[in-house]
Amino acid sequence: MQILILRKNGLLRFLGFFLVISFGLIMNAFAVKRIYTGFLSNQAISGYDAVSYFSEGKPLMGTEELKAEYQGANWYFSSQKNLNRFKNNPKKFAPQYGGYCAWAVSQGYTAKGDPLYWTIHNEKLYLNYNLSINQKWLNNREAFITQADMNWPGVIE
Numbered sequence: 001m002q003i004l005i006l007r008k009n010g011l012l013r014f015l016g017f018f019l020v021i022s023f024g025l026i027m028n029a030f031a032v033k034r035i036y037t038g039f040l041s042n043q044a045i046s047g048y049d050a051v052s053y054f055s056e057g058k059p060l061m062g063t064e065e066l067k068a069e070y071q072g073a074n075w076y077f078s079s080q081k082n083l084n085r086f087k088n089n090p091k092k093f094a095p096q097y098g099g100y101c102a103w104a105v106s107q108g109y110t111a112k113g114d115p116l117y118w119t120i121h122n123e124k125l126y127l128n129y130n131l132s133i134n135q136k137w138l139n140n141r142e143a144f145i146t147q148a149d150m151n152w153p154g155v156i157e
Contacts, residue, residue, distance in 0.1 A: 034156060035073035036099040036113055044073040045127070048115040050093040051082035053125050059115050070094065095125040097152050102126040103137045106148035110155050121145070 035044050044050070045059075052060035062076025066083045069075070070090045077083040086093050095113060097105045102119075104111035113127030117134040120126075121141055128134040137144055 033072065034098050034153065035071050035094075036110070037073050038112070042072075042074050044070070044075045045095060045099050045113070045115045047076045049078040049082050050075060050095065050125065051085050052078055053118060053120060054093065055082060055085075059118065071098075092123070093125065095127045097126075097148060098156070099127055100156075101129040101133060102148055103128055103133045103144055105151050105155055106144040108151050108155060 037043055038046065047062050048059040049062040052058065060078040062078055064076070066077040066080060067074050068077070068083060068087055068090075070086075071094075075086060075090075075094075077086060095118075096102060097113075099113045099115075101111040101113045111129045114129060115127060117128040117131055118125060119128070119134070119138065119141065126137070126141075126145075128137050
């Protein structure tokens with residue numbers, strides 16, 4: 001009987017520990033991060049090369065071999081040259097508002113920034129949620145940038 005009680009107490013302690021650790025991991029997965037990486041991912045801009053928007057005029061997919069860590073996220077690059085340029089000045093190439101949808105940030109909330117719907121304006125990269133949001137963004141981006149700058153980073157805090 002005493003052995004059964006000890007086993008039961010040990011199992012309860014283990015289950016309690018497991019639940020605490022699981023809860024922490026789940027909360028971390030749902031936490032809004034400074035850099036948008038998607039759910040259970042650590043890839044900034046879905047693995048696209050942030051420098052390629054500037055150097056190639058389009059997004060290119062990065063590779064696992066050419067990777068850098070910046071602000072807690074992994075950034076991938078299509079060439080060593082782009083990786084080096086990013087490492088020398090990540091703030092210049094990283095999308096504004098951590099890669100969240102720039103229009104959503106201007107509205108006071110966050111949404112996924114899709115690397116395929118983008119704009120470079122005044123030497124800064126902005127991502128949007130989808131094509132229709134990107135078109136809305138382009139119609140009044142100066143006002144949206146002004147508002148998003150006021151909302152950021154408060155929308156993630």
